[in-house]
Structure formats: C-alpha cells, structure tokens
Amino acid sequence: MADLEHLKKEAAERAAALVTSGMRVGLGTGSTAKYAIEAIGRRFQAGELSGVVGVATSEASDVLARSFGLPIEALDPRPLDIAIDGADEIDPQLNLIKGLGGALLREKLTEVQARRLVIIADHTKLVTRLGEKAPLPVEIARFGFLSTIERLRALGLGGRLRQPGAQPYLTDNGNYIFDAQLPEQFDAAALERTLKGTLGVIETGFFLGMAERAFVAAPDGVQELVRPD
Numbered sequence: 001m002a003d004l005e006h007l008k009k010e011a012a013e014r015a016a017a018l019v020t021s022g023m024r025v026g027l028g029t030g031s032t033a034k035y036a037i038e039a040i041g042r043r044f045q046a047g048e049l050s051g052v053v054g055v056a057t058s059e060a061s062d063v064l065a066r067s068f069g070l071p072i073e074a075l076d077p078r079p080l081d082i083a084i085d086g087a088d089e090i091d092p093q094l095n096l097i098k099g100l101g102g103a104l105l106r107e108k109l110t111e112v113q114a115r116r117l118v119i120i121a122d123h124t125k126l127v128t129r130l131g132e133k134a135p136l137p138v139e140i141a142r143f144g145f146l147s148t149i150e151r152l153r154a155l156g157l158g159g160r161l162r163q164p165g166a167q168p169y170l171t172d173n174g175n176y177i178f179d180a181q182l183p184e185q186f187d188a189a190a191l192e193r194t195l196k197g198t199l200g201v202i203e204t205g206f207f208l209g210m211a212e213r214a215f216v217a218a219p220d221g222v223q224e225l226v227r228p229d
Ligand SMILES: O=C[C@H](O)[C@H](O)[C@H](O)COP(=O)(O)O
Pocket: 028, 029, 030, 031, 032, 033, 085, 086, 087, 088, 098, 099, 100, 101, 102, 103, 104, 107
C-alpha cells in the first residue's frame, strides 16, 4: 500500500474505534472516509458492534456501507452520535475545506447534526490558512449556472467550473461545482455568509467550527488534534 494510503487507513482506524454499539453514525465520503467505513463494517461483521445505524453522505458511501451489511437510514432530524469524515484542508482551529470529492452538501447536512464530528486525514491536509492548497468547492444550481459564476466572479473569486471531461461534474444532488480560488486574506465566516446569500449558490465547502477533533497521520505517528475553545 502506498505510504499515503497507509496513513489514511491508520487515521481512519483511530476514529472508527470511537464507534460503539447502538450509535447512529454519519459516514463520510472520499478515499480516507472509505477506510473508516471499512473498519466499522469489519467490526460490525465480527459481531463487535451491534445496533449501529449509518447515515451515508454519498451514494458511494451508501453502497460501501451496505456491502458490509451495515443498516443505513436516511437523514432525519434526530442527532447523530458521531460523524467521521475526511477533509481537503484543516487549519489550526480545525476549520475545514471539504468537497473536492463532490459530497459537500450531504456531508454538511449530515455532520451539522452530529454530536461529534471527527476528521481523519494524512498530514498533507494540514494548512496554516484555508485556501493555501485547495480551492473552495461551491455547489451551485445547474439552471443559470453561468450567471451564478458571474456573481461569484463579481465577489472577486477566481476559479472554474469543475469539468473533468466533456460535461461538468454532477453532484449526487444533480448540481454543479465551482472550485473557487480564495484570496490570500479573507474572513472565512464573512465569505461563507456572502456566498450563502448569493443567488444560485447551494452550499460551500467551508466547515467552520464543526469538527471536534481530527486524527492526522504522519510517518512518525497519528496526531490527535482537538478544536481549541
Ligand atoms: O467531497 C468529498 C469530501 O469532502 C472528502 O471528505 C474530502 O474531499 C477528502 O477526501 P479524501 O479523503 O479522498 O482526500
């Protein structure tokens, strides 16, 4: 297994160990969250966990969890005991950028209801400020998307519509994603409010003040970071 994959798995297994019988668990999306779902699935199959219910943040995570026989429910207003997910960037306050895998809307809807959001990542995801390495994914409506992109550009945001092939990338919710380049200096909370007030924007990949802790794996071990008060 490539080094980074090994690190992702290590971090994921630390978080999966926090799941106990009877919990309702938010299941994240992406290459790191996949290892957490597999670890929870294996514990479930071994009879170590019972009465666990998952809420999946993407079609892919839903399929993976069900392949282990894990019961999956739709999101409803009840709180989740824990949610475990990866991230694209993690700042020192555990503010996050998420959504490079396209699952930001379902992730935010799910994880905002979690009593604990636990992030798992390899050390390359740590940044001193959000936007240092990754763009900010912004989910936008398909209808009138060019007009929405103009509104985003008018806010001073660079970036581009996510388009891996001939067609734009389509989220599980049937929307498009604009990957915005963040300026060097900005107030994330203020930008989040502005974006949420912009016609055509459905959700952003800012996850501010949501993560309780993060397991971040590096070659010299797994660091457990807790959100500062
Ligand atoms: O939309 C995708 C999610 O926000 C992922 O959790 C994020 O992109 C990190 O994914 P990975 O673990 O594959 O780097």
